[in-house]
Each structure stands twice: as C-alpha cells, then as structure tokens.
Amino acid sequence: MMKSLIVQSRKHYRRFYRLVALAVILMTAVLTGSLLLGDSVRGTLVQRVSERLGKTETIITSGTGFMSETLTQQPLLKHAKGYLLMDGFVSVDEKLLPVYVWGTDDDALSPGEVMVNDPLYTKLSTLNSQFSIFNSQFSTLVLHLPTHNLVPSGSLFVSKSYATQMRVQVVGVKPVEDGGNLLLKNEQTLPLNIFVNRKYLAEKMELEGKINMILSDEMIDEEELATCWAPEYSGLHITDTTLTYDGVFIPQDIVAKSQISTFSSAKPNLKSQTIYLSYFVNDLIHQSDTIPYSFVTAVNEWQGEPLDGQDIILSDYASERLHVHEGDSIHMSYFITKQLKNLDTSEQTMRVKQIVPLSAFQDDSLLMADFPGLTRVEKCTDWDSDLPIDMNRVHQEDEDFWHAYRQTPKAIVSYEAVKSDWSNAFGNATAMRFTPQTSTFSSAEPNLKSQISYRIFSTLGLPRKLTPSDANVQLYHPRAQGLKGAKGGVDFASLFLSLGFFIILSAILLMKNPLVELFTLRRSEIQLYQQLGFKDKDIRKGLFREAFSVIFLASPLGVIAGLAYSSLTLWLLGNVWSGATHTEGFALHIQPLTLLTGWIVALLISAITLWFVVRNILNPQPSYRIFSTLGLPRNFSHHPPADHHPDSPQFHFLPQHGAVHCLWTFMGMRLGTFSPYEGRASIRSIHRWHDESHPTYMDFHPCIHEATPTGLLDTFPGCLHGFCRGIEPS
Amino acid sequence: MKMIELENITKRFADGQRSLTVLNHLSLRVEEGEFIAITGESGVGKTTLLNILGTLLPADEGQYLMRGEKVEVNDKKPTERICHLRNKEIGFVYQDHRLLPQFTVLQNILLPTLATQTASTEEERKRALDLLEFMGILSLKDNPVAQLSGGEQTRVGICRALINRPSILLADEPTGQLDAANAQTIAELFQRVNTQFHTTIIMATHSAEMAKVAQKTYVLEDGDLRLEV
Numbered sequence: 001m002m003k004s005l006i007v008q009s010r011k012h013y014r015r016f017y018r019l020v021a022l023a024v025i026l027m028t029a030v031l032t033g034s035l036l037l038g039d040s041v042r043g044t045l046v047q048r049v050s051e052r053l054g055k056t057e058t059i060i061t062s063g064t065g066f067m068s069e070t071l072t073q074q075p076l077l078k079h080a081k082g083y084l085l086m087d088g089f090v091s092v093d094e095k096l097l098p099v100y101v102w103g104t105d106d107d108a109l110s111p112g113e114v115m116v117n118d119p120l121y122t123k124l125s126t127l128n129s130q131f132s133i134f135n136s137q138f139s140t141l142v143l144h145l146p147t148h149n150l151v152p153s154g155s156l157f158v159s160k161s162y163a164t165q166m167r168v169q170v171v172g173v174k175p176v177e178d179g180g181n182l183l184l185k186n187e188q189t190l191p192l193n194i195f196v197n198r199k200y201l202a203e204k205m206e207l208e209g210k211i212n213m214i215l216s217d218e219m220i221d222e223e224e225l226a227t228c229w230a231p232e233y234s235g236l237h238i239t240d241t242t243l244t245y246d247g248v249f250i251p252q253d254i255v256a257k258s259q260i261s262t263f264s265s266a267k268p269n270l271k272s273q274t275i276y277l278s279y280f281v282n283d284l285i286h287q288s289d290t291i292p293y294s295f296v297t298a299v300n301e302w303q304g305e306p307l308d309g310q311d312i313i314l315s316d317y318a319s320e321r322l323h324v325h326e327g328d329s330i331h332m333s334y335f336i337t338k339q340l341k342n343l344d345t346s347e348q349t350m351r352v353k354q355i356v357p358l359s360a361f362q363d364d365s366l367l368m369a370d371f372p373g374l375t376r377v378e379k380c381t382d383w384d385s386d387l388p389i390d391m392n393r394v395h396q397e398d399e400d401f402w403h404a405y406r407q408t409p410k411a412i413v414s415y416e417a418v419k420s421d422w423s424n425a426f427g428n429a430t431a432m433r434f435t436p437q438t439s440t441f442s443s444a445e446p447n448l449k450s451q452i453s454y455r456i457f458s459t460l461g462l463p464r465k466l467t468p469s470d471a472n473v474q475l476y477h478p479r480a481q482g483l484k485g486a487k488g489g490v491d492f493a494s495l496f497l498s499l500g501f502f503i504i505l506s507a508i509l510l511m512k513n514p515l516v517e518l519f520t521l522r523r524s525e526i527q528l529y530q531q532l533g534f535k536d537k538d539i540r541k542g543l544f545r546e547a548f549s550v551i552f553l554a555s556p557l558g559v560i561a562g563l564a565y566s567s568l569t570l571w572l573l574g575n576v577w578s579g580a581t582h583t584e585g586f587a588l589h590i591q592p593l594t595l596l597t598g599w600i601v602a603l604l605i606s607a608i609t610l611w612f613v614v615r616n617i618l619n620p621q622p623s624y625r626i627f628s629t630l631g632l633p634r635n636f637s638h639h640p641p642a643d644h645h646p647d648s649p650q651f652h653f654l655p656q657h658g659a660v661h662c663l664w665t666f667m668g669m670r671l672g673t674f675s676p677y678e679g680r681a682s683i684r685s686i687h688r689w690h691d692e693s694h695p696t697y698m699d700f701h702p703c704i705h706e707a708t709p710t711g712l713l714d715t716f717p718g719c720l721h722g723f724c725r726g727i728e729p730s
Numbered sequence: 731m732k733m734i735e736l737e738n739i740t741k742r743f744a745d746g747q748r749s750l751t752v753l754n755h756l757s758l759r760v761e762e763g764e765f766i767a768i769t770g771e772s773g774v775g776k777t778t779l780l781n782i783l784g785t786l787l788p789a790d791e792g793q794y795l796m797r798g799e800k801v802e803v804n805d806k807k808p809t810e811r812i813c814h815l816r817n818k819e820i821g822f823v824y825q826d827h828r829l830l831p832q833f834t835v836l837q838n839i840l841l842p843t844l845a846t847q848t849a850s851t852e853e854e855r856k857r858a859l860d861l862l863e864f865m866g867i868l869s870l871k872d873n874p875v876a877q878l879s880g881g882e883q884t885r886v887g888i889c890r891a892l893i894n895r896p897s898i899l900l901a902d903e904p905t906g907q908l909d910a911a912n913a914q915t916i917a918e919l920f921q922r923v924n925t926q927f928h929t930t931i932i933m934a935t936h937s938a939e940m941a942k943v944a945q946k947t948y949v950l951e952d953g954d955l956r957l958e959v
Contacts, residue, residue, distance in 0.1 A: 002848045005833065012832030528828050531786055533817025534845045536807055 006546045016518040020547065021554035023511035024606050028558020030500040030507070031605075032598025033565035036590065038493020040570055043589030045486035051176050052183035052191070053478055058216040059184060060225065063472040064426065065247045066210040067233050074228040080216035081105065084198050084207065085184075089144040090120075092127045100191055101145060102182065103198035103211075111200035114141070114168045117180035120192040121173045139170040143194065145205060166204055168196065184213075184478060186485045189582055206372075222475050226467050234471035241434050248369050249427025253470050258432055275300045275415055276431040278369035279422045280387070281334040282345065284411065286322040292393040293380065294318070295407045296332065297367045297430075298422060300415040304435075307414045312350035315358040317401065318410040328352045332413070335387055336421050343388070346421050350413055361408050366431035368407045375407040496569070508609050515547060515610065519617040526617065540614045547614070551606045559599050563590070732795070733897065733930045734760040734783065739792035740953075741778055752778050754953030755792070762897070765924040765931040767944035769958070774950050776934035780902050783932060784822050785812050796898075817845045821891030821929075825903040827883045829875040829890075835862070836871040839889045854893065861889040865919065881912035888919065892927070899923065901933040905940055917943040 010017060058080075060067075072082040084103030089096040099120060109115065116124070124131045130138045145164040174180035174195055183191040202208050231238055235246030236254070243250065243258060255275065277298040284291040301307055312330065314322075324330055333347045361367050370376070373384040380394045380402050401410075419428060468475070519526070529539045570586040741753040752775040760766060770776050781787040782794065788803040795801065796819070803812060829838050839858045843850040850858075862868040865885040875883060884904055891899055901920065905913035921943045924931050933944060941947045948955040 002844060005837065005844075008837075009832045524828065525830055528830070529841075529845075530808065531784065531816060531822055532842045532845055533813045533815070535810075535813050538845070 002542070006542070006549065009546050010550060013518055013522075016514040017547070017550045019514040020511050020550050021557075023507045023514075024551050024554040024602065025558040025561055026510065027504050027507035027605065028555050028599060028602035029561035029565050030503045031497070031602045032559050032562030032595060033569065034496035034500050035493050035594045035598045036562060036566035036588070037496045037569055038491055039591050039594050040566060040586060040589045041492040041573070042487055042489075044570075044586045045489065046483060047587065048181075048190075049479065049482035049486050051181040053482060054179040054182060054215075055217040056182075056215045057218055057477060057479055058220040059476055059478050060214040060216070060220075060468075061474050062212050062234060063474060065235060065472055066207060066212050067214070067473065068235070069209050069211045071229065071233040072211070072214060076220060076224055076228045077214060077216060079218050080214050082198070082211035083213040083215065084201055084205075084211050085213045086145060086205075088146070088194070090124075090192075090194065091142045091144065092124055092131070095127055096144070097123060097127070097192060099143075099194045100183070101143065101201070102193060102195045103201035104195050105198050106179075106195070109171070109195065109197040109200075111197050112166075112168055113171045113197065114143070115172045115174045115180075115195040116170055117174050117182075117191070117193040118176070119181070119190040120194060121170075123192060124170075133170050133172060141168055141170060141194075142166070143168050143196075145201075164204055166196075166201075168194075186478075186482055187582070190585070219477065220475065222468070225473075225475055229468045229473065231466055231471060234468070234473055236466075236471055242366060243432040243434075244366070244430075245427070247426065248371060248430055249424060250429045250432065251426070251470070251472055252423070252428045254466070255427065255429045255432065257466070257470065272301060272304060272435045274366075274433040274435070275429045276366045276369075276433070277415060277419065277422050277428065278367065278371075278407075278409065278430045279334060279418070280371070280374060280385075281332055283331070283333045284318060284322060285331040285333070286324045286328060289322045291318060291321050291410060292398065293383075293389060294410040295368070296334075296411050296413060297361075297369075297409040298413050298415040298418045299367075302412060307353070307412070308416050309414055310348065310350045310417055311353040312411050312413045313354045313356055314352055314411045315361055315409070316355055317358045317405075319352070319355045321397075324352055324355075326352050326355055332411075334421070337424070348413075348417060348421075350417070358405065358408065358410075361410075361412070362405065366433055367409050367412065369430035370407070379403075504605075508605065511551075511606060512609055512613055515613045516617075519543065519613065523617075536618050540618065543614050543617070544610060547610050548607060551603065551610065555599055555603055555606070558602060559595055562595075562598060563588075732759050733762040733764070733797060734758065734932075735795040735798075736783070737793050737795070739779075739782060739789045739794065741775070741782065741787070742790050751953055753782070753789070756950075756954050757792075758948070758955055760930060760932060763924070763928040763930055764946065765920070765944045766933070766946040766948060767941035768932065768934045768948045768950055768955070769936055769938070769941050770950035772936060775953065776936075776950055777902055779950065780822075780900050780932070780934050783898075784820055784900050785815055813845070817842055818894050819897050821894070821896035821899045823884070823887045823891045823899065823901040823904050825906045827875075827887045829883055829886060831874065831876050833875070834872050835867070835875060835878070835886050838875055838886055839893055841890060842894050857895075858889065858893055861892055864922075865889055880908050881915065884908065884912075884916055885919065888916075888923070892923065892929070895927070897930060899929045899931045901931065901935075903935055904933065905935070905937065910939075913937065913940060 060080075067082075069082050071077065072080055082105070086101050086103075088099050088101040090099050091097075097120075121133075124141075128138070133139050143166040145166065174193070180193065181190055182193060198211070199208075202210055236250075237244045237246070243254075245251075245254075258273075279296055279298065281294055281296045282292065284294055284296075299307055302313060307313070312332070314324065314330075319325070322330060329349050329351055331347055331349050333345055336344050336346045368375075371385075377383060380399050381391050383389055422428075526539060526543075529542075530536070567588050570588055573580075574586040736756060736758040739753050739756045739758075740751065743750045743752060756779070768776055768779060778787065782789050782803075785801060785803045785808075788805060793800060794803075796815070801812075801815065802809075808816070830841070833841070836855075836858055839861065840850045840854060843854045859868060859871065862871055865888065867882055867885050870878060870882060870886075875886065878886065887904070888899075888901075891901075899920075904920070905916050908916060917940050920931055920933065923929055931944070933940070935941055947958040949958050950956075
C-alpha cells in the first residue's frame with residue numbers, strides 16, 4: 001500500500017517532479033557526457049596511432065642520409081619493408097599541396113602510378129571537382145620533389161630548390177587498414193600521403209638502391225640491429241686504407257672514433273692517417289691577381305709531412321695565375337654559414353709552403369670530393385648551388401680549367417686552420433686515408449679494416465665496433481611513444497567536467513528548488529503525519545523514496561542525453577573547433593563502465609541533494625526564527641487558525657511590522673531561506689488582513705501583487721520605500 | 731482513574747519584548763468515556779489547549795497525565811511514547827479536515843495505520859469500511875477527497891481519527907465550516923461515537939448548539955476553565 005501511496009503522491013505532484021526530472025537528466029547528461037568525451041578523445045587518439053602506424057612496431061631511419069636497400073634482406077628484418085620517404089608537393093589547379101611521398105615496394109604500382117590516401121583524395125576532389133581515379137584524364141598529378149640526394153640538403157653546397165618533377169597518375173585510394181594514413185610524426189591531423197613505386201622514385205631522385213626508412217612489424221632493439229648492420233649499409237665505404245661516405249661529409253663521431261691519437265703506442269700497422277676536407281672557396285688572391293671559385297682541400301698532412309698553421313700548398317697552375325712563389329702570402333676567402341643559416345664570408349691569409357704539380361693533386365682521388373650540383377656539370381656556368389656565385393667573374397680560363405681538371409683542387413691547406421670554418425652539422429671530413437707502414441700486409445696481419453675498428457675502440461677504451469647510431473641510423477618504437485602521447489595528453493573528461501561544473505551546479509539548484517517548494521507546500525501534510533504518530537525518520541524515508549524514484553527513473557534518460565551531448569561535442573571538436581584541437585574526425589568511444597560511473601555519480605549527487613532537502617524540511621520553520629527575532633508572533637503562519645482575528649493581540653501588525661515583514665520576506669526569498677511559495681503566501685496573508693487605516697499597506701500593494709521571485713526583485717525598492725515609510729511616526 | 735488530568739497548565743507565547751499568557755494555571759480532569767465541550771471566544775486558546783492535549787505543543791508549566799502516567803512533550807524530536815500516543819491513543823479531528831488530496835477516502839482513513847507498518851491489515855481495512863458505513867459514506871470510499879462536501883470530509887476526518895481505536899478523540903471546531911443542518915448531524919455522530927465506542931471526547935467549539943451534545947461544557951476564559959452549569 002505504501003508503494004501505491006508513493007506512486008499516487010508522485011502523480012499528484014508531477015508538476016514539481018517534472019522539473020526535478022529535468023534537472024536530473026541535465027546533470028546526468030553533463031556528467032556522463034564529459035566522461036564519455038574523455039574516453040572518446042583518448043580512444044580517437046589511440047585509434048589514430050594505430051591508423052598511422054599500422055602494424056609497425058619498429059622504425060629504423062637514417063636521418064638525413066640513406067641506407068642501402070639490401071639491409072632489408074637481413075634475416076632480422078624479414079618482416080620489415082624499406083621505404084623512401086620524402087616531403088613533396090602536389091600541384092592541383094594552380095595550388096600546391098604539401099604531401100608525404102612514400103616510395104614503396106607494396107601495392108604493385110607501375111612506374112608513374114601512384115595511390116593516395118583518403119584525406120588526400122578528399123582534398124584533391126575538393127580542389128578539383130573533376131578529379132577522379134576512374135577517369136585517367138582527370139587523375140593525373142604533378143609531383144614536385146626536393147633535390148634529395150646523398151648529400152644532405154641542408155649542407156652549404158647543395159641547392160634546396162625543388163628540382164624534380166614527376167607526372168603521375170592516381171590509380172587508387174589506399175585504405176586506412178592497409179596503412180593509408182601512415183605517419184611517423186606524433187600528430188593528430190590526418191596526413192596527405194601519396195604512394196609511389198620505390199624504384200621508380202629512386203631512379204628519378206638519383207637514389208638508386210637507397211632507402212631512408214625501414215618499418216618492421218616486430219620489436220627490434222638496437223643491439224639486435226647492430227648484429228646485422230654494417231657500415232656499408234649506411235653509405236660508409238671502408239676499404240683497407242680509406243674511409244669515405246656517400247653523403248660526402250663524414251659524421252663527426254665517425255671521424256673522431258676513427259682517429260687514433262696515439263697510434264704508435266697501439267702497435268699499429270699504420271704509418272699515418274690523413275683527414276681530407278674539401279671546400280669550394282670564393283677567391284684565391286695574391287695582390288692584384290685572383291682566381292675565383294676554386295676547389296681547395298684541407299688535409300692534416302701531405303706526403304707524410306704534417307701540414308699545420310697557415311701553410312698552403314699551391315698547384316703550379318695556381319701559382320702561375322697568381323704569380324706567387326714559395327714563401328709568399330695569399331688570401332683565401334670563402335663562404336661560411338653562421339647561426340640561423342646566415343651566409344657570411346671569411347678570409348684567411350696563408351703562406352705558400354710548397355708549389356707542386358697539379359698532377360700530384362690529381363693522383364689522390366680523395367682530394368676531390370663529389371658535391372652534387374657543383375662537380376657533375378660540364379661547365380662552370382652549370383654550377384647549381386644555393387651559394388651566390390657571380391658567373392660574371394668566371395672567365396674562359398676558368399672554364400678551360402674546369403673542362404680539363406673538374407674538381408681537382410688548386411691548393412691544399414692545413415686542416416687545423418680551416419676545420420672550424422669548413423666543418424658543418426653533417427660532418428667535418430670528406431675522406432680519411434690510413435697509410436700502412438708497409439705497402440703490403442703479411443698474411444698474419446688481420447684485415448686493416450678490422451684493425452682500425454678494433455684499435456679505434458680499444459685505444460679509446462670502448463670495446464665495441466662501429467654501431468648504427470654512429471652512422472646516424474636511429475631505431476625507435478613509435479607505438480609506445482604514440483600511445484603515451486595519446487593517453488597522456490589533456491584529459492578531456494576533467495576539462496569538460498570543469499567546463500560543465502556550473503551546469504551541474506545549476507542542475508543541482510534546479511533540482512533542489514522545486515523539491516523545497518514541493519515539501520514546503522506539503523508542510524501541513526508533513527505535520528499531519530507527525531500528528532498521526534509517524535516518526536520523523538519514517539516521514540523522511542517516505543519523502544525520500546517518493547522523490548528518489550523520480551530521480552532513479554529520470555537518470556537513464558540523462559545517460560542517453562549524455563551520449564547525444566558527447567556526440568555533438570565531438571563533432572564540434574573535430575569540425576568547428578578543429579583549429580584548437582588540430583584533430584579531425586573524433587569518434588565516439590562508449591565504455592560501459594564510463595556510462596555506469598556517470599550514472600552512479602549523478603544518482604549519488606542527486607541523492608545527497610535530496611537528503612539535505614528532506615532532512616531540513618522537518619526542521620523548525622525559519623520564518624519562526626526570523627519573526628521571533630523581530631518580535632513578531634512566533635507562530636505566525638500563512639495558514640492562520642480559523643479563530644484568528646486580525647485585531648487579536650497576537651496578530652495585530654503595526655505598519656512597521658508589515659513593512660519589515662515584506663522586506664524580510666523578500667530578503668528571505670532572495671537568500672533562499674524560504675521558498676518563493678512560502679514568501680508569496682506570507683505576503684498574500686498580509687494582504688488578506690489588509691487594513692485601509694494603515695496606508696503603508698497601500699504602498700506595498702504593487703509589491704504584494706507582484707510577489708513572484710523576479711517581481712520581488714523589481715519591487716525591492718518599493719519594499720524598501722515602504723519600510724522607510726513604515727518607521728515614520730504615525 | 732482519570733483518563734486525562736491537566737494540572738496547573740500554563741502556556742505563554744513570546745511576542746518580542748512582551749509575553750502573552752494563553753493558558754494560566756489551567757486544570758482539567760476528564761473521566762474515561764466522558765464527552766466534554768470547551769467553548770470560548772475566538773482566539774482565547776481553545777486550539778492551544780487541544781494541541782497540548784494532543785501532545786502537539788508542550789506546556790510551559792504544569793503537568794499532563796494520561797491514565798495516571800505523565801506525558802512529556804518537548805519542542806524537539808517526538809519520543810517513541812509520544813508517537814505511540816499520537817497514533818494509538820489519541821485521534822484528532824481538525825477544523826480544516828487535513829485530508830490529503832492525492833489519496834482516496836479509504837486511503838486517507840487508513841493513513842494512521844501506516845505509521846507502524848508498510849501496509850494496512852485486512853482487519854484494519856474492514857474496520858475502515860465499518861467506520862465508513864457507520865458514518866453513512868461507504869459509497870464514497872474510492873472517491874478522491876476533493877470531490878466530497880464539507881460534511882462528508884468531516885466524516886472522513888472522524889473515521890481517520892477513529893481507525894486505530896483511540897481512547898481519546900480531540901475535535902477542534904469540527905463543525906466550524908458547516909451549515910447548521912450538517913453541524914447538527916456531525917454533533918449527533920460524535921454522540922454516537924461516544925456512546926458506542928466509549929471514546930473519551932474533548933471537543934472545542936464556539937457554538938453553543940454544538941456544546942449541548944456534550945455531557946459537560948467548560949468555558950475557557952482568561953486562561954482558565956470554568957465549568958458551565
């Protein structure tokens with residue numbers, strides 16, 4: 001029977017419970033929605049990691065250099081694939097789109113055919129409405145590629161201009177699950193990928209047999225990689241006596257580790273070690289004679305003799321042009337790069353130590369480094385470099401020299417004198433030579449290469465061979481990094497809970513106010529229960545059950561509303577607010593535990609709020625406390641007993657009492673001490689006892705009639721005015 | 731043994747600096763099964779006296795005995811005994827009926843039975859129907875109370891007050907809002923309740939006609955009771 005009474009009460013007072021239900025739905029929606037947002041953002045970012053990495057567990061890169069494609073034939077890398085990855089541009093409808101160009105052996109792409117990923121396809125379709133992979137006429141693109149070559153593009157002598165163009169045809173869209181959204185950077189924005197036949201790309205870039213990226217589906221660590229890696233894979237060429245590098249500039253670490261500072265104590269077979277550093281100088285000047293734009297090589301020793309200080313050994317060709325003799329001074333000026341890649345000019349004054357035939361320089365091939373753009377051209381005027389070369393200064397005799405001798409240096413200088421100016425971030429030598437004590441090795445002598453490796457590290461106390469990282473080969477596990485980044489970013493759940501805090505607070509008030517009003521309205525009913533002998537705790541329990549049943553029934557609707565709220569917010573995050581998130585296409589990830597948590601927390605907050613309201617409803621009426629303080633009758637009620645007469649001593653109001661009552665009722669309502677219902681009812685009670693002999697009441701007439709919460713706000717000045725009037729002597 | 735004994739009951743109400751004494755060393759003795767009426771002018775304190783008798787208000791001075799046992803009421807949480815008295819020993823009929831609009835007639839009558847249990851027993855339900863029949867309104871048992879007339883609501887109020895077979899029935903102006911004919915009917919009903927159920931009845935009224943049905947009439951004036959001969 002109690003249950004049916006609760007149901008009937010709920011139905012009878014549904015007007016109030018509708019507001020309570022609305023508040024509960026709102027609070028549950030914000031709570032659950034915020035938690036779902038956190039899960040969804042995190043889930044989307046984790047999903048993006050999977051999308052952009054595919055099954056890749058290990059990435060091996062060569063930095064700015066390249067590796068040999070034969071490295072992928074090693075057993076350790078049998079589940080790995082080699083790629084040639086570079087940045088490029090696609091021109092579409094007179095616009096340039098930056099893209100990632102993946103030279104791949106997958107997909108059976110013929111030369112000239114490419115596949116794009118979905119974001120790029122969408123972008124191309126947006127820029128060119130006629131673009132379609134089904135129509136060969138409208139699926140052709142022009143791909144612009146940088147002049148990637150073996151020499152890093154950031155080095156001084158290599159042009160950075162995008163010099164390679166390829167006309168390609170888009171034959172398909174690579175789906176996400178096949179690695180279409182492959183991206184190695186930890187970014188949330190979807191990449192624009194274009195997949196090209198690797199061999200075709202290498203051929204166009206003059207990088208045949210080269211890769212710069214290996215992606216493996218297995219976890220490989222550095223020690224394992226070191227077991228299958230050899231310097232040749234990274235373009236290091238170590239013969240019995242020489243060390244050169246495909247990227248021209250040998251990394252400083254390798255140069256340092258290859259140098260034996262005290263080789264005499266290590267029982268070497270080495271007579272000497274020579275470091276070469278070739279450079280392109282602007283001028284060789286002696287008095288009024290100048291040779292523009294020459295190759296000069298710095299060495300630490302020449303023909304067994306150290307070359308130091310400001311010594312320069314000129315070729316006979318140079319000495320004739322400059323009219324110099326041994327002992328003369330000549331100036332050498334050259335470009336250098338300072339901080340922020342600013343180009344500057346430096347000069348050195350050298351002393352001619354020796355003049356040798358040019359042929360002596362020609363005999364040593366290590367003196368002539370191969371700078372692409374500078375050395376592989378027919379004429380001086382064909383030099384292609386970012387250096388500001390003034391071709392007006394190149395005369396016929398320079399062209400004649402170039403035609404005959406190409407990049408043969410006209411002089412060699414001391415390595416120590418120029419190494420700080422001529423070294424760069426990519427290396428500080430262009431070659432090294434190790435001259436053995438004897439011209440041939442005995443059969444008992446181990447291979448010199450092994451000797452070098454062994455002695456380098458035993459002398460320095462490092463018991464290991466040259467490692468991949470020495471050659472700038474890096475290995476990392478992107479999935480762990482990516483997942484860490486995806487999971488460790490901004491906690492959107494906390495963010496949106498914070499943003500939604502005031503909504504939740506408003507919902508609590510929205511729930512509390514109608515409950516207070518309802519239970520105040522039913523105060524006489526509650527008093528009846530007390531008078532019928534119901535215990536206070538049973539009364540509270542009954543009221544709690546009645547209201548909580550509404551909360552319980554409304555909360556699942558709040559969970560559903562929360563789903564809608566989070567879906568809408570995710571759409572906004574990925575579209576309207578994508579500039580702030582730098583991520584597109586957030587997906588809703590629903591975790592049952594999250595829904596349950598949001599629901600339970602909302603129920604708890606609602607229950608606590610309800611408990612406070614119910615607990616307070618049986619406390620003495622606050623109006624009694626206020627009125628007794630003011631000296632008004634203690635048992636004043638808006639339901640006066642039937643035998644009450646307005647003129648009876650208990651309830652005879654003086655004007656100032658009425659004015660104060662109005663004022664206090666207003667204040668009480670504003671402060672939340674009484675509900676609006678109680679306030680309005682009490683003011684109406686005064687109105688029933690309105691006495692025309694008390695003009696003060698007339699002043700409150702508008703106040704009384706406008707006794708709504710907002711109305712009272714407007715009539716507060718009236719109440720105050722009346723209060724002031726009320727205290728005037730009558 | 732007296733059913734009710736009030737000795738030197740005093741009740742004051744604070745009015746700022748002033749204090750208003752409503753009941754001033756009032757004494758009253760009511761025998762078991764007696765039907766008394768308390769009359770007086772409006773605002774003289776009849777409801778206050780009834781509230782004290784009904785354990786709804788504490789007296790400032792004096793003592794209240796029921797069947798020789800002291801009844802102690804305070805302002806704070808009612809004790810178990812007080813709840814028991816209110817539920818089992820005392821029935822209250824209000825001038826404004828205090829029927830709950832969300833329940834039917836029968837549900838209103840059975841309300842006091844739910845103070846100590848979650849559902850009324852069959853016996854209680856039968857008793858409620860008997861009371862409705864006694865009052866002549868059995869046909870209205872499933873009606874919402876808002877549809878009843880004043881007289882019918884008063885009868886329902888009386889049924890509710892009697893459902894737990896209280897020893898004492900307190901009625902505060904039960905016919906105050908009724909016309910003369912209905913008031914007379916109600917008066918006779920009270921007489922029948924007193925006669926048939928031997929319930930001690932204390933009725934507050936300002937109607938002399940109403941007071942006639944009682945065995946004794948007291949006049950409350952100046953805070954004290956005077957037996958009217």
